[in-house]
Amino acid sequence: MTKTQGPTNQLATPRGSGIATFMGLPHSRSLDGVDAAVAGMPSDTGGMPGSRFGPRAMRDASASLRPANAHHGVSPFRHLHAIDYGDLAVVPGSVRRTLDALEAELSPLYEAGVVPIGLGGDHSLTLAELRAASRVHGPVAMIQFDAHTDTYDTFYGTQRYNAGTMFRRAAEEGVVDTAHSIMVGLRGTVYTPEDYQDARDLGFEVRTMDDCVGLGIPQVIADIRARVGDRRVHLTFDVDCIDPAFVPGTGSLEIGGFTTREALGIVRGLGGLDYVSFDVMEVNPPLDTSRISATCGATLAFEFLCLLALARRGGADQ
Amino acid sequence: MTKTQGPTNQLATPRGSGIATFMGLPHSRSLDGVDAAVAGMPSDTGGMPGSRFGPRAMRDASASLRPANAHHGVSPFRHLHAIDYGDLAVVPGSVRRTLDALEAELSPLYEAGVVPIGLGGDHSLTLAELRAASRVHGPVAMIQFDAHTDTYDTFYGTQRYNAGTMFRRAAEEGVVDTAHSIMVGLRGTVYTPEDYQDARDLGFEVRTMDDCVGLGIPQVIADIRARVGDRRVHLTFDVDCIDPAFVPGTGSLEIGGFTTREALGIVRGLGGLDYVSFDVMEVNPPLDTSRISATCGATLAFEFLCLLALARRGGADQ
Amino acid sequence: MTKTQGPTNQLATPRGSGIATFMGLPHSRSLDGVDAAVAGMPSDTGGMPGSRFGPRAMRDASASLRPANAHHGVSPFRHLHAIDYGDLAVVPGSVRRTLDALEAELSPLYEAGVVPIGLGGDHSLTLAELRAASRVHGPVAMIQFDAHTDTYDTFYGTQRYNAGTMFRRAAEEGVVDTAHSIMVGLRGTVYTPEDYQDARDLGFEVRTMDDCVGLGIPQVIADIRARVGDRRVHLTFDVDCIDPAFVPGTGSLEIGGFTTREALGIVRGLGGLDYVSFDVMEVNPPLDTSRISATCGATLAFEFLCLLALARRGGADQ
């Protein structure tokens, strides 16, 4: 099947011309016949300030993306009807209301079988995706690329919903199937030496950065695939799992992370899974002085679309 | 008359949410019932590199603009049906083809009585606006805010169409009515002491920065109004007429320019003229490290919409 | 009276050496004998993201301030015992809890007769200062330097406490004496042409930027002084009242504002009032690429200390 609506053709229209939708995809709120919908989540109330501008920056950076993937040999928009759904409603100043609003707007997508590609925004917002996904699919598996577990209990005495706690909440709420979920790339300073064990105690599998270096990329891929199996899965990508040299524009810098080549290598090895949604979180434009972080985030979103396209057509383009 | 389609309501939707059209106006290519159309002209082949990204940057910056003007006491979108027309076709690497493409796309707007608000792009592109306007209206008057006359003959031996020559071309082509046109804000170093006289010899009136300081803002306004009279007029605003402190993000920095308060003061004094179009040129995002230049450019575009709205409703809102 | 504890002596210790307290003042939580206490309020949950880093940036920038004021002929630290009180408790992600925490920490200062110099942080936090001040002094007069009224009612349907609403809340709560309060520098786009009238309806006096240009600095000073009279007064300074050329590092850029020279001119004319506290709000370091905004904010805080010193000693140094 070949879809007819696609991104901007840079051979005809100069890069950066036109209204800044993701890759120039049509901006639409209609879900009819849609396979995938890029959706911004412009809130940072739950995390470090600045990521609310991430969706705009990734859309802008996506102007330099061409429509095919040479690694996979696939032109995703020949196989997918993808749209830019615009931004979802958020409530600056309230994480709880923002989560509720996002869940309400995301649910129709999951119900319609449309795969959301969320552009964050701070990482707490992934909880809304998990809640909405689980309403349709039950608890979903999760592949979490991240420098941090984000499974703390409370911050500042009273804050139970923020970018450091949402995966503990997700486990408590039963919206994530921790038995088929895995965290990849954990590193950096921690609150106590037991932090990673706390995540394991919630049921998550853990692969630290040290683990990944020791195991090598192919084994990391194999471990992720084995963990997820045939479950419906949400892939969440906190860009801080990549090293600050490659992604300086994010709120929590941890030296010693993945290169983008390694990150791409893992992501490209994750074809064939049963994805219900993806997200790219924590791109922080005011801190992204060289705009390479937004480019990285946009490219990852495109790679996720390619993973979907591969599944839909069953292999590389003929 | 009150128009129903307006910009994003920031009281309901957070600033910066949603697809980045100008002020969140609807993106449309339909001219039916439209009064004003914001249109990007993303080319810099004729000038200093970087201004091709101006339209995107001004759209992004326009997210912080609220829908009413306290100075004039007007809510322009109650009186105008305004749209974001998107970007017009350009041909990177060729000024002549770009001018032709722009003229072809602009002509239907002038024919339909829609007022284009052009977002540049380098200043050479104004020639396309003048050509398209003159096809409908005959030679038009021009109010030119600029640090430079842009009436040189050729650059580099062969280049007759660029951001330093287009107003000589416009005069030669008869698309501008120089007898009712005026340049405001000239300053900075020149090629010869006779440069300003060259512009006068083409028929333009000239108010240098020195003149403006000597005359005062009210007299400058009066001089512009007297010069234009009741002619159909294009207002072109090269942001380099404003001082680099206020607009660092432009390709030709000339110290000693207008403050934004002075520039606003003059622009706000130019209501009631018979505008056929406006433009804001030479915002150069890669050089706009503090993004204040894009904000200035977007605000000017909004002020131009207000000038139009004032004319349409005949006074301040009741 | 001459105080013995003062700021870093840059003639002896190079600028920028040492732990970054405000001007190198001693960091202390003791209020014993203290006249003025610089106190950071590092929260931006109620406003544009980034101003939470304002206190650190202003402290860092204060390293270039020398200890005397040539305009007033005063060495404030000969007359005032001033300390850096550190930062007050805030709760990221919750404006209400942050306001409560700040009020609880500020109240002892007002009770002890110590004048807080608040370093923001987003402007919503001023509500906590007004609440704490009014507990001791009853409703206080307010001098508000600002581009915006910040008297809207709600944002996003549900948000009643943020940087656009707090002065409506303050009026409703009776913590500000609007009959002796005045807003200075209002400008920029508004939601409706009636926005300024809404502030007047709450009892505030209003001087727009247009007013200030028309009246001139001396008359603006006279108007402020007449409005405040002998009431106890809080001076709040949102740095966006100054033009973006001078303060690019703030969240809401409005072109056409005060120069720093004008702002200093007004502030220096406000000696002899009965100040209970001051604040400098909305310095936003991630947006302050040239760090001039933090320098401006720190200088204003120093000028406020000088206003206090003048009052304490009754004139210039002998």
Next chain:
Amino acid sequence: MTKTQGPTNQLATPRGSGIATFMGLPHSRSLDGVDAAVAGMPSDTGGMPGSRFGPRAMRDASASLRPANAHHGVSPFRHLHAIDYGDLAVVPGSVRRTLDALEAELSPLYEAGVVPIGLGGDHSLTLAELRAASRVHGPVAMIQFDAHTDTYDTFYGTQRYNAGTMFRRAAEEGVVDTAHSIMVGLRGTVYTPEDYQDARDLGFEVRTMDDCVGLGIPQVIADIRARVGDRRVHLTFDVDCIDPAFVPGTGSLEIGGFTTREALGIVRGLGGLDYVSFDVMEVNPPLDTSRISATCGATLAFEFLCLLALARRGGADQ
């Protein structure tokens, strides 16, 4: 043979002192006795805007380069008479005229046996080098470090000469010997999955980034050397073959590229070939906020001089 004219001695003259020629080499237009001439090509009309400032930025960054290469054990200026030839003529706004002007200025260098080290400028300019080189030497082999093939046919309907098409033009014109040419480092999004095959169809050998990772640096070196053999060869280095983390200052960012260590590793393995010229292209200073890209470009130009020096003296310094 030991040359007497060399670069600035940083042990005597502080880094950054003096007129900014490349490494402080003498600026001269005389080719008498000259082995290598660094020559700027300050045009970006054919590509992304900003690279026209590349030559100045690389000259400025070269101030930190010392005159010897520890890896090779060579002091190139003991063996080469190198000069800074200044910038070659370009025609902003016209790719064709720029190519003609560059070819006219480069031809005397090739005729005199001087090896040009071109500093770009956008990558389309390499076509002028190939044309000039082929006039003297016939079709030359080419080693192309690049993320992109640059073998498209036309852009925007009419543009046949730009930074995405010039190597198709070079093949068509017969100025490059594709049978002994090779592209190294291809990656990133493409227009169709067949893009790389299109380059192969023109006769070029291709090593994608994926290939390079799979083969390892030593094999990549061997493959390049085998492909070029004893042909006269032009080495063109588009800095976008290096990852954006290492070269953020370029117009087409593609994540997942070479590290500088890998790039240096390959370049250093390419001694002993029969170079007729080199270039370093697409350094884009307005985007190079941390100036590391210009430093990388300057260092590569120095490494090219070292490759030449090794050939001239037949081994490491004694």
Next chain:
Amino acid sequence: MTKTQGPTNQLATPRGSGIATFMGLPHSRSLDGVDAAVAGMPSDTGGMPGSRFGPRAMRDASASLRPANAHHGVSPFRHLHAIDYGDLAVVPGSVRRTLDALEAELSPLYEAGVVPIGLGGDHSLTLAELRAASRVHGPVAMIQFDAHTDTYDTFYGTQRYNAGTMFRRAAEEGVVDTAHSIMVGLRGTVYTPEDYQDARDLGFEVRTMDDCVGLGIPQVIADIRARVGDRRVHLTFDVDCIDPAFVPGTGSLEIGGFTTREALGIVRGLGGLDYVSFDVMEVNPPLDTSRISATCGATLAFEFLCLLALARRGGADQ
């Protein structure tokens, strides 16, 4: 008399092409027939770090300057033989040795009647100019544009030669004729309220920023002219006398300074004096994120050349 050697003709050669000498003037060490010599002084050991890169940055920024001055109606290079003398020798890490080296290199210029236009570098270096000038001319008058007096005695216990003390040293050494010297633009925080009186006690006239605002530009000009009279005079311009909005790239930011329009206004009023030399000091490129400060500095140097040219030909060009 019309000089034949001039700056780059931007109508023929694109802005920014070629080796970066000041305005493209010929780089020469010959003083034969030379009227004025631009000379870099790349040292910052005596002041805030970074200004050592000022000469390179001002040369680079000077590429945008055209060869004539419309205000004065003069083409300076028709009347002056001006060269770029390159940078003078400095000794990083030692102010004293740097002053000695500079004096040694400057003396031949003064002896030959060549007017140096010094590009700094930190302000302490002006002492070397005064020393060299006085060797030829005896104590010279000085016009000092500055936010600070720079007449302190010692810093850090032992440092008697730095950017805060050099004018006390100059007075002590008798190389400046304080009775005909004047400081313009003093403002900002001071060490004690008596700092300005200390400068007066050394014999300097003082015009603070407050004075200048009160007197108005024409009177300030008159005061300077009256003070200097017919004495041989050195004009030193510390760019921090201009407001940080206009010159963010300098080491000592003081809000409330001159606009560039005011500064140009004063400088342009200072024709006809008997200048022996000029300098532009304290442009600090690492802090000049929007490069407007280097542009300002380069423009001032050009204005100084124009003042010289006016004197040489006795009026505007015919």
Next chain:
Amino acid sequence: MTKTQGPTNQLATPRGSGIATFMGLPHSRSLDGVDAAVAGMPSDTGGMPGSRFGPRAMRDASASLRPANAHHGVSPFRHLHAIDYGDLAVVPGSVRRTLDALEAELSPLYEAGVVPIGLGGDHSLTLAELRAASRVHGPVAMIQFDAHTDTYDTFYGTQRYNAGTMFRRAAEEGVVDTAHSIMVGLRGTVYTPEDYQDARDLGFEVRTMDDCVGLGIPQVIADIRARVGDRRVHLTFDVDCIDPAFVPGTGSLEIGGFTTREALGIVRGLGGLDYVSFDVMEVNPPLDTSRISATCGATLAFEFLCLLALARRGGADQ
């Protein structure tokens, strides 16, 4: 043993709140019971300008460090009493006086058995640490991470003490035990091909970047440990040993360096040595546009504290 005074608890106090001491450690000048003292050395007179601001920037960046190390399984502040000692006295403009002042202030720490963690500042300052250490311990071994040997003899004819010469001075003065010292990471351009041999001739062991790539991280660790043995050792870390992609904010950029992951890998392998002090040098904030360099420097300082903690408690936390 568990220490009671520790860093800021980010679970309770938001990141970036409070006076910016290193990790929020108590600022104290008392050495009583102290194990380790972070001490700033804010001077850059001996090196490239800007590193004097390194201590403040690293303290600010340290706000994002959490108190435990997952790699080592250690919470260092349970085992160490660490303080922020503030900044040590320096004398801008004089390297010699600065070295004397630093030595005088450091000696009491070494005498008291407190381990200084120096935050530079330019690399010449390490000489003061070696002098002070040797007064207590005799000549100490040194582990030097660096791109450069810093063993040149003189610069600019007269300068014997700067950031390129101090380790020759240290060897000559007998304060470093070169027979147990090793340089790691040397690379980049050199003055002559013999530069590294010059360091070996002084007795230092050398591992170039080429060596490290060839040997692999484990062997590099083994070589360092073997070289140092059981000697008392100072570890000095010039951040330029890390690649500019990871540390753009330093004065001497050399492409092709360590990744932070490699650097961390080596540092973490150096537990159990008899450290007398550490330093992190050459972080240059004005050049650190993305602030990742200061984050890297602060993280390294934390890792050094962890190495100390491991030694003190004899293994991972229980």
